[in-house]
Amino acid sequence: MAQRRVGLWLIGACGGVASTTALGLSALARGHTPTTGMVTALPQFRGHDFDEPAAFVLGGHDIRKGNFVTAARELHERANVFDERTLAACAGDLETWSANLRPGVVYRPNAAITALADRGDMRRANTAREAIDAIQGDLKAFKAANKLDQVVVVNAASTEPPFEATDEQKSLELLVPALDRPAPAALPTSGVYAFAAIDAGLPYVNMTPSRGATLPALEELARKRGVPHAGQDLKTGETLIKSVLAPMFARRNLRVLSWVGHNILGNRDGQVLNDPDNKVSKVKSKDLLLAELLGYKPQSHVSIEYIESLDDWKTAWDHIHFEGFLGTKMMMQFTWQGCDSLLAAPLVIDLVRLAALAQRRGESGPMPHTACFFKSPVGVTEHDFGKQFQMLEDYLVGIK
Amino acid sequence: MAQRRVGLWLIGACGGVASTTALGLSALARGHTPTTGMVTALPQFRGHDFDEPAAFVLGGHDIRKGNFVTAARELHERANVFDERTLAACAGDLETWSANLRPGVVYRPNAAITALADRGDMRRANTAREAIDAIQGDLKAFKAANKLDQVVVVNAASTEPPFEATDEQKSLELLVPALDRPAPAALPTSGVYAFAAIDAGLPYVNMTPSRGATLPALEELARKRGVPHAGQDLKTGETLIKSVLAPMFARRNLRVLSWVGHNILGNRDGQVLNDPDNKVSKVKSKDLLLAELLGYKPQSHVSIEYIESLDDWKTAWDHIHFEGFLGTKMMMQFTWQGCDSLLAAPLVIDLVRLAALAQRRGESGPMPHTACFFKSPVGVTEHDFGKQFQMLEDYLVGIK
Amino acid sequence: MAQRRVGLWLIGACGGVASTTALGLSALARGHTPTTGMVTALPQFRGHDFDEPAAFVLGGHDIRKGNFVTAARELHERANVFDERTLAACAGDLETWSANLRPGVVYRPNAAITALADRGDMRRANTAREAIDAIQGDLKAFKAANKLDQVVVVNAASTEPPFEATDEQKSLELLVPALDRPAPAALPTSGVYAFAAIDAGLPYVNMTPSRGATLPALEELARKRGVPHAGQDLKTGETLIKSVLAPMFARRNLRVLSWVGHNILGNRDGQVLNDPDNKVSKVKSKDLLLAELLGYKPQSHVSIEYIESLDDWKTAWDHIHFEGFLGTKMMMQFTWQGCDSLLAAPLVIDLVRLAALAQRRGESGPMPHTACFFKSPVGVTEHDFGKQFQMLEDYLVGIK
């Protein structure tokens, strides 16, 4: 039997996470790197029908110039994160995959994000429908040209500002006719891409805080088309730590008085988040879980600042002020110095594997067993990382 | 029906933890303080037959001068941890309970610990048996004089050096005759007190790293006498954090390269631990759980240093160096600034409540559901705090 | 010869710094506390004609209810910073001095500051002149009633928003007639108080970032009246550290790429600074010295957030990213956990002593030798703490 071939389509293909994912898949397939950082490679998950690194073919959209090779090299030059030998060994794969890249489709541009757009051949759509058609054309061509058994679409693009869902966005019936309307926009950019993927029957993973497939009308579409999807906002650093520390304070009945988290970073994500509108999504996503984990709302403050020199090295300082027995106030502080793209990329591979597996198993809708990957897991209220991880273990044990 | 009266007998009654426990129980009974820091007071555990604060009568042994009042005041003067009004309101209770204090019995003294002994009326025993008899005499008198329904004995004394169990200490049959021998000592001091308590049918809780009831012969005795016991070494700070962070690294497949933990503190515990022999117990207890939580042994280093000015404020710095995807090295650091006695005292109350409940339910032997309280839980290999806490929840749900 | 009697008039007398200054002067006079934290008490400055603690009589203005006793007690209850015995021993002095307190005069109110005003007997002035007259009346009455040889006025009130000096504020000749005009206001509140003090011949010390006597017209007035004055914005924590670390990076030719400083605090200062307008003054004052110390402007970010639970305990985290030889990026981080009022109060006493001494020596205008006390020293461009301190040593050696 021929090996399965799985397409991984990255929206935001020239970003740090996407290019690291590409480099990583090539390095794994060539045996140049161990599986460190990949959850699906843990010993307890051995024996599952996860796609091997060599099974993947990559492609994607971007509104910026460049390709997997230049993006990986640029990230390395700024943040000094890769090994020269790995870069050299994998350059061929990255070049091959770069041929699958397509210019982004611009429909309802966000100022902070489009400030980054420098690709001359971007396509402008007058309606959401036009954008969806163009995107689906790219996805179908990718699948056909590469003889792929499955294609998983991943949103790795910059963060959009938050918004309240409109009535249309809450009902597929109302949404569909609105897609043909030039203005106001029926869907944000992330929604347009998510619609295109799901409507084409392709699993969709949203690693950003953008709404993507979380709009009720899109969730409805996913159920209707029988498509699994997962999101939103990867939990890779400060929030991951929060999701293990906060339950500890709760279980010891130590009262958190205040929790302050300051994040500084200098990559493109940080640049977009420097725009106050776009930042709101992220801060909200990082902040909301405290009250759910503690059972009350302590004073909290989360900041994200763009500090250019840090590049991809996200650095966070958290100060937790808590009250113990007899009212005594105590403190815990932590700093986190992690490389954002390197933390996210293996999780992208994990989620693509899990989404492809779910599709083969005929599952549709949100994938609650992926809650441990996200700051705002779709359809799951549990934020305790330990319990979320148990959900993943239970799911995988159940299908073994 | 008259309220139950429960005795709490503290070995090391003039230490910070014991005096804070006394002050806390009085303050709780008088409604001067909330139950912050007490696990048994969590909302999910409401409705259980835990003894109310007002049910407790306190007593104890110490080899140092002083009583609950002077010890609490001294701790406050050094570490500035209490509220003057609480101290004033509770002084009467502490004085009443101080009348139950008895001089320690010295049998096999440890140099670092006896350097602290300044009580003129300490009793010296020539054999373990003599010491056990004297201790049991005190315990029985305490119970009778105060008309107590139950008495729980808690080891809150200074840490002893570690040692390998002898053949005698592994078999009750061999141990019993050896108790009458002047030398070599059949049991360390902590073992003598544990034997006295368990042999008298009293539940025993060991909050220190000393061996106490963990010697096989004493475990045998506990089964034989039908006595529940719990230990060892309360998990209150740095190790508690380790037990939630290490599983997170493991689950994300992030490879911990090294984990360094430096602890500084200035209380009596720190003074005794400054003795290299005594320190070994603590360091060992703090270090062993990493390998079990991670599945491999990273390089690790734990230090404890006595820094007088910190008094009861234990301060820890941990540096965790880990490898992520594609071999990239990243760092997490945390500092913990907690007040040791205030962190430990509510857990002492929790454990006494759980031990008294277990005795009433006819349980005997180690109490595995208390694993989440200890660095080295007797009879339990699970070190993941989340899973240990689940064991407590399951136990309490099961008996509701 | 009778001992000199020196009045210390505190604007913002019910704040944390003022009440700590009062408590400290009383405790020093009564021998209850050593001179720790006081620069003028350093061994190298012995033998100078500094006023003894017992020489001081305190008074002041505030727009909030309360007095030195209630303010000191309130600070202690929130932040747990004093010793009960000191509070008790000094209560009498604080009560005596509280009789000298007068309601604030409101002329050009700032929203964030007046939100704190709760004193019913505040006097409203229609013009700056009316306000100045009322303030001078209080100052003269204080001096006469207490038979004082000198009175030093200290601005310890909340921080005002920054502003550009008007033409009037740059010329005494233009300013004086404008004082009689109801609107627009000729001077901000801090300027009104500074004018009143200096015009009355009293030395003026500005420990806040408010403009106070730094307006050119007021500097002119000080020269004309022969009055010494000092300011502005006490350097007590994060900025103090900056002023010793930045010169080190400069001297080692290590290139600072970015310097991020996050400050959290929960006292009234923090509350007022939570207002974005008022915060600007402080952030600006904390930020500007980097470029002067380094010789270039690295990316920098300073935040101040009001975190209620911290009360007077200002906590700062600074992250310094720097480039070394061969372009290698390195990091230094520090956290500062200091009690704001306790850090500021001894410096207030120092500055009052230095201002009274300068007046007795017939000096007038800014006191450049006090640069080491301030974030934005008037008339001095040197920000290196070591060099600033040398200026103080040179001054004091010179007059010995």
Place this chain on the structure above:
Amino acid sequence: MAQRRVGLWLIGACGGVASTTALGLSALARGHTPTTGMVTALPQFRGHDFDEPAAFVLGGHDIRKGNFVTAARELHERANVFDERTLAACAGDLETWSANLRPGVVYRPNAAITALADRGDMRRANTAREAIDAIQGDLKAFKAANKLDQVVVVNAASTEPPFEATDEQKSLELLVPALDRPAPAALPTSGVYAFAAIDAGLPYVNMTPSRGATLPALEELARKRGVPHAGQDLKTGETLIKSVLAPMFARRNLRVLSWVGHNILGNRDGQVLNDPDNKVSKVKSKDLLLAELLGYKPQSHVSIEYIESLDDWKTAWDHIHFEGFLGTKMMMQFTWQGCDSLLAAPLVIDLVRLAALAQRRGESGPMPHTACFFKSPVGVTEHDFGKQFQMLEDYLVGIK
């Protein structure tokens, strides 16, 4: 006039500092890197007759296999500190200089250091005199073969244990005859190399805590031969910070109660320091300056631990506990994450330039103006970095 040619002879030529120095000098000469990290390149020191990077020719001794090329590459592979393009551009120079390397001469081996020795052609000497002769032979051959105007010898070898100077080591007259004696050893290895250099009229710089030229007999020799020398123990990280922070606490009259410094690192220096005997030198050197800077001795603790994964990235955590006004205890903490070799190498170049300059100016003996470079500056008791730097500025201004 032909350009001066200056030899730089590195004892410990295959270590991280030596190979970084070599790479740096080549990169500077080729214009591949700016002068960041070099004190002698500061704007205020422009115009002095410092040797240009292109003037240097390198050579050295080592007891380990390898050369400048392999050592630089190995450091990069472990610690990821260089730029591939710089490594490639400079490889030719490093190879050329590697031809000047000579096997170390072993006379009185230290166990921890010789454990690292793996070079087959090391020469064993039976007496100090034999060793000195062999070393001088190498130095003279280096000078002659490369037509060098001057040669500066730098001790960049591993740290030796501390010891008390013998009577012989205190008097040149007693020392000289003892050099011919097989045992006991008249000089430690660092002393043998220092003697060889100074006796041959070559300036000597000691960047380690080993005794080197600090023995009185060797200082005597330096005066006699008219040779300048400098040392000891470069101040590059934690101690550098101490030397700017401690004066700040002193000047503000804030009483340091305790100062704890924990250092972790994983390079060869760390490996040698892991040996308790060798560690003592370093800890002593790092600790002694506190008492001199503060005027009293607070409780202090310094640890250095070998943590392999950190390689050249020395990480330090310092906890400073201090008392402010009215006895309030406060805290400052800092962490330092610096790359040891990259911090030290530019200072090596600075010191070689300063030593060569001093020799041309006819100076001899210790170079007190280099105090700001060292933890234990020879002949200088000033430890305040700001004042030490002033000494350098005064010296250079004076000779301009």
